[in-house]
Amino acid sequence: MAGGSRSPGASVTSRVLAVLGAFDAAHPALTLSDIARRSGLPLATTHRLVAELVTGRALARAADGRYTIGVRLWEAGLLSPLHTRLREVALPYLQELYTTVRENVHLAVWDGDEALYVEKVTGHRSVPTISRAGGRLPLHATGVGKALLAFAPPEVIAAHLRRPLRRCTAYTVTEPGRLARELATVRERGWARTHEEMTLGSCSVAVPVRDADGAVVAAIGVAGHSLGAVPQRLVPALRAAADGVAARLAETAQSSTSPVWRTSA
């Protein structure tokens, strides 16, 4: 949002959102001048907005004087359908999958041309990965991303393949023709995989999750340093989790008029 808020016509709401947008995973704690610089707002405006947001506990001031996202914003965020409709429904299945495979388990959705990680279930025996709940990674370089991309409408896939595809490692598939062929294979066999395409030394396997109408609305994946010589051995456990989540989503769709979490595709 940086810069866009300096225009005189910018609403106070957009300034408040610019302040919140100054925080990201790499910058979870900021000084007042950090916030002003990153939001593109004058320091005096920033000072006033931050004080008001601290009063409302949307921001919090830490002992070292820096500001962080506050309790009230964290609570509000957990009311998002992403959390209440998708994550809460999926968690027991992710949980069971983790106890079976003992590797990092991911749940992701397509949002703004990226894989948005809704949940990550992990334990001591899992290796660290760069994924985190609330984090975003490229669709073409992750297992869950490929599972989402493969089942998108053909014109959406084509548009995505026309974009520059970031090379995350030497093994990232960035050649559109090769990626298109791989996505066709994913559709055919029903699961996606990566081999050191996002992070060296890490691979993943993922399957799509469908809603009651058969549309792919999420993906579940397993990622680790080594998923063994035959990572597809994990596919049955992944499918069981995805089927379980799909069945529960279909149930809740019938019993509720609540909106779905999907806001863009």
Added chain:
Amino acid sequence: MAGGSRSPGASVTSRVLAVLGAFDAAHPALTLSDIARRSGLPLATTHRLVAELVTGRALARAADGRYTIGVRLWEAGLLSPLHTRLREVALPYLQELYTTVRENVHLAVWDGDEALYVEKVTGHRSVPTISRAGGRLPLHATGVGKALLAFAPPEVIAAHLRRPLRRCTAYTVTEPGRLARELATVRERGWARTHEEMTLGSCSVAVPVRDADGAVVAAIGVAGHSLGAVPQRLVPALRAAADGVAARLAETAQSSTSPVWRTSA
């Protein structure tokens, strides 16, 4: 926040927070007039603010026309130290605890005189409980709450016992003297328990989590329909989890100048 925003002097920031505050666990999807009524804002103001918040994806509009918390707010909330510092550090230990006990595992902090649930790890074999991540329950009626309350400074405990203590079930301990004696026992033996005090048919066991300075900053609990005849058999597994989290919190406190999540006690 309802009502407080109608005053002419209320800042736009406070109006934005009033709109967000209109949403809660019982009301995750609201119409425009719901939001106006619950936030105490005029309909025209609500209409304008909501439109701006939808543009910024802080709110989302669902197919049925109702509004929900949006993706950007969910993402921002996950940058809170409650999530990044506490939940992320604790999750692997909660995870291991769940695989050992196969009952609902809770992580909670003291916030605003309530137990604020930061995480809940659950599976198919666990019974449903009313707790949820982002939810709040009374300190005196929950296992995690008693573990937090027992280790608060004496004057804080005394102040809490002077408040009216809500009777959640016929078994809730609401008599201050009896609760004070029970909290003394909790301090002595190092763990808390409830027996149908929050919900009929459900009991819990919980232990405190201490930071590097020995202060109790969180509590970990296990809750289920029946924890067996001797729920204290779960205490060693709970202590192992709490010790693990405490050790990791001490490590991160040394390696980082990031603020802690605690904003009130």
